Amino acid sequence: MMTYLRNHPVMIAIIGALLLIALLGSVTIVPETSQGVVTRFGKPVRIVNQFEQGQRIGDFGAGLNAKIPFAESIVWIDKRVRDLDMDRQQVLSIDQRRLEVDAFARYRVVDPLRMFIAARSEDRVEEALKPILGSQLRNELGKRPFASMLSPEREGAMENIRVGMNRLASQYGVEVVDVRIKKADLPDGTPLESAFARMRSARQQEARSIRAEGTKTAQIIRASADAEAAQIYAASFGKDPAFYDFYRAMQSYQVTFIGDGANKSSSTSIIMSPNSEYLKEFSGR
Amino acid sequence: MSILSGLGSLPWRLFSDNKGPWGPKAGGGGESDPPREPVRDPTPGPWGTQRPTSRPNDGGFSGASLEAFLERSRRRFGGGFGDDGGPGRRPSNSKILWIALAVVALGMLLTTMHRIGPEEKGVVTLFGRYTSTLPPGISFTLPAPIARVQKVNVAQIRDIGLGSTSEETLMLTGDQNIIDIAYQVRWSIRDPEQFLFELRTPEDTIRQVAESSMRQIVAQVSLQDAIGNRRGEIEGRVQEEMQRTLDRYRSGVSIRGIAIKQADPPAAVNDAFKEVTAAQQDAETARNNANAYALQLRQIALGEATAFDKVYVQYNLSPEVTKRRMYYETMERVLRGVDKTIIETPGGVTPYLPLPQIQRSTPQRQAAP
Numbered sequence: 024m025m026t027y028l029r030n031h032p033v034m035i036a037i038i039g040a041l042l043l044i045a046l047l048g049s050v051t052i053v054p055e056t057s058q059g060v061v062t063r064f065g066k067p068v069r070i071v072n073q074f075e076q077g078q079r080i081g082d083f084g085a086g087l088n089a090k091i092p093f094a095e096s097i098v099w100i101d102k103r104v105r106d107l108d109m110d111r112q113q114v115l116s117i118d119q120r121r122l123e124v125d126a127f128a129r130y131r132v133v134d135p136l137r138m139f140i141a142a143r144s145e146d147r148v149e150e151a152l153k154p155i156l157g158s159q160l161r162n163e164l165g166k167r168p169f170a171s172m173l174s175p176e177r178e179g180a181m182e183n184i185r186v187g188m189n190r191l192a193s194q195y196g197v198e199v200v201d202v203r204i205k206k207a208d209l210p211d212g213t214p215l216e217s218a219f220a221r222m223r224s225a226r227q228q229e230a231r232s233i234r235a236e237g238t239k240t241a242q243i244i245r246a247s248a249d250a251e252a253a254q255i256y257a258a259s260f261g262k263d264p265a266f267y268d269f270y271r272a273m274q275s276y277q278v279t280f281i282g283d284g285a286n287k288s289s290s291t292s293i294i295m296s297p298n299s300e301y302l303k304e305f306s307g308r
Numbered sequence: 309m310s311i312l313s314g315l316g317s318l319p320w321r322l323f324s325d326n327k328g329p330w331g332p333k334a335g336g337g338g339e340s341d342p343p344r345e346p347v348r349d350p351t352p353g354p355w356g357t358q359r360p361t362s363r364p365n366d367g368g369f370s371g372a373s374l375e376a377f378l379e380r381s382r383r384r385f386g387g388g389f390g391d392d393g394g395p396g397r398r399p400s401n402s403k404i405l406w407i408a409l410a411v412v413a414l415g416m417l418l419t420t421m422h423r424i425g426p427e428e429k430g431v432v433t434l435f436g437r438y439t440s441t442l443p444p445g446i447s448f449t450l451p452a453p454i455a456r457v458q459k460v461n462v463a464q465i466r467d468i469g470l471g472s473t474s475e476e477t478l479m480l481t482g483d484q485n486i487i488d489i490a491y492q493v494r495w496s497i498r499d500p501e502q503f504l505f506e507l508r509t510p511e512d513t514i515r516q517v518a519e520s521s522m523r524q525i526v527a528q529v530s531l532q533d534a535i536g537n538r539r540g541e542i543e544g545r546v547q548e549e550m551q552r553t554l555d556r557y558r559s560g561v562s563i564r565g566i567a568i569k570q571a572d573p574p575a576a577v578n579d580a581f582k583e584v585t586a587a588q589q590d591a592e593t594a595r596n597n598a599n600a601y602a603l604q605l606r607q608i609a610l611g612e613a614t615a616f617d618k619v620y621v622q623y624n625l626s627p628e629v630t631k632r633r634m635y636y637e638t639m640e641r642v643l644r645g646v647d648k649t650i651i652e653t654p655g656g657v658t659p660y661l662p663l664p665q666i667q668r669s670t671p672q673r674q675a676a677p
Contacts, residue, residue, distance in 0.1 A: 052435045052436040053435075053436050053437070054433070054436035054437075055433065055436060055437060055438050055504075055505040056504075056505050056508075080438045080501050080502065080505050080506075081437060081438035081439060081440075081501070084437075085433075085436050085437035085438065086434060086435045086436055086437030087435045087436075087437075101508060102505075103505065103506055103507055103508040104506060104507050104508065104513075104557050104558075104559075105508045105509075106508065106509055106512060106513065106516070108516075127516050127520070129513070129557060169484075170484065173480055173482065173484070173527040174482065174524060174527040174528050176524050177528070200556065200557060201553065201556060201557070203516070203517070203520040203524075203553070204520055204523065204524070205516055205519045205520045205523065206479075206519065206523060207480060207523060207527070208478060208479075208480065209480065209486070215486075218484065218485075218486060219486070219574070219576045219577050221484075222485050222486065222531075222573070222577045222580065223577045223579075223580040224580075225485075226577065226580035226581055226583060226584050227580055227583060229584050229587070230580075230583045230584045230586070230587035231587070233584065233587040233588055233590075233591050234587045234590050234591055236591055237587075237590060237591020237592065237593075237594040237595055238591075238594055240591070240594070240595050240598070241594040241595055241597060241598035242598070243598075244595065244598035244599055244601075244602050245598045245601055245602060247602070248598075248601060248602030248603075248605045248606060249605065251602075251605075251606055251609070252605045252606060252608070252609035253609075255606070255609040255610055255613045256609055256612070256613055258613070259612075259613035259614075259616050259617050260613070260616060262620060263620060263623075266620060266623055266627075266631075267616070269631060269634075269635075270616060270619065270620075270634070273634055273635065273638040276638055276639075276642050277638055277641060277642060280642040280645070280646060281641060281642060281645060291646040291647070292646065292647040292648075292649065293643065293646050293647065293648050293649070294648075294649040294650075294651060295648060295649065295650050295651075296650075296651065297650060301639050301643075302650070305650075
């Protein structure tokens, strides 16, 4: 035996290598982030590190796992929450207005075996789920008027979409954790332009009403000032209308013929009759 | 011990000489691998100044003991392998083998110790399975291929910017208006093990959840609130919504805050919004002017009324005299500065007005326009 070994070092090397490969092949390191479907000659036989509700990280599953070398192989399936991004979709509201919606879903593979049988890989699950998400979204939002389409979370529409999607997604062994709308925009072109036009006209209306309001307030302020001045004058002058008449006439003459401080009046010629009140003493009567 | 120390310093020499099979590569790698350096090479001496002088001595000594050891083991094994090599080659081959083993052993030994910084946590996985989280400080685990430690910085506050001030990010408000918004999300890792194991694309997830939460909250407020003074409230609500969503994903992420950097009307309607501001200014101007007028008018009225009152008091003391005095004084002032013509005609003569004097000013007035 020993001589055989000594004489055939290549043989030994090969046998050793095979043993090593078998040893390495009989254990698998299962990471926390993956679940594995163990297949024996292509036939799924068991699942390692399957996701369970309420499971804590490090509880069980992951770590070293034994398998039959060569015969069994493992298909890895993500255990984490994954992202399903939907392409932009136009959704028509019940009042025939369009909205461009960009949504995403978060899902997790909860039944790797079913998922493996139905779709084989995560990518294909996503391919299958995308249209489902799109149609659920259109159905659910299409039942609503435009205004409530803008905040569908309020009426539980997102929850409806999630539940509806889950019903179909469970065929793929997938659980939808959450569906959310990332963007909801008016489509480019006419709808967006008309929204801008509406905003613009609303602002113009606001601007006008602010100006009118300002003018109104100014007029009221001026009028009440006029009224107040009239009241002040009346209270004062009303004590003796006859004297006021005389007093004001004197002021008026002065301003008219001499001018007040600011303006000089133009030159005046006065032709007087000696019979005038002013010259009554002139004639020496 | 002597063998060990010899082995310890050997790889460096070999790699620097490019003799070994991994010479150039491992030598470079060793230099750029800071955590391994201090242990393997505690003093900077051998690497720098001592190396050239100590090399022949060191090499001879450790090489000799190794050779003896290998010779013994080779004899015991019966020379199965490597017999075809020349007598000079054999020891150098085995040396390399031993060195390789030693490096691997040392490397594994080094991987048992982990220095976790004060801002970090170390997530330990044993053959892929999560076992524990290391607190800051020095900790020991099983060596490398068995246990693996991922260091996660839990103190660092990371941020994600959404929308930019240079590019428009439009969002619909609750009253179906559109705003251009840019904001920033600050987050940190709360549970490193959840962060590492629960989400496939944590950063993407945070970004998407931020976008959707912001859209959701903005769709519930009016345009005025969004661009006006309720930004703080919006920020708070978005943060709450994001945290709730991310907790549902068990993401281990903590949202520290949202900062709305910009919430403006889109450029297409900006002029109309400026128009509103201008209108507000105009209205304010009109009000101010009216107020100034009112103030002035009241003061004038008060002044005139007071003046009249004061004169009236005096007038009441002796009405007739005061009245005549005022009359004469006024007439004096009026007539002092003007051309006077007194015509004493009881009747009959038609007064002839000096018309040229009147006309003097009229041609100028006609020429003016």
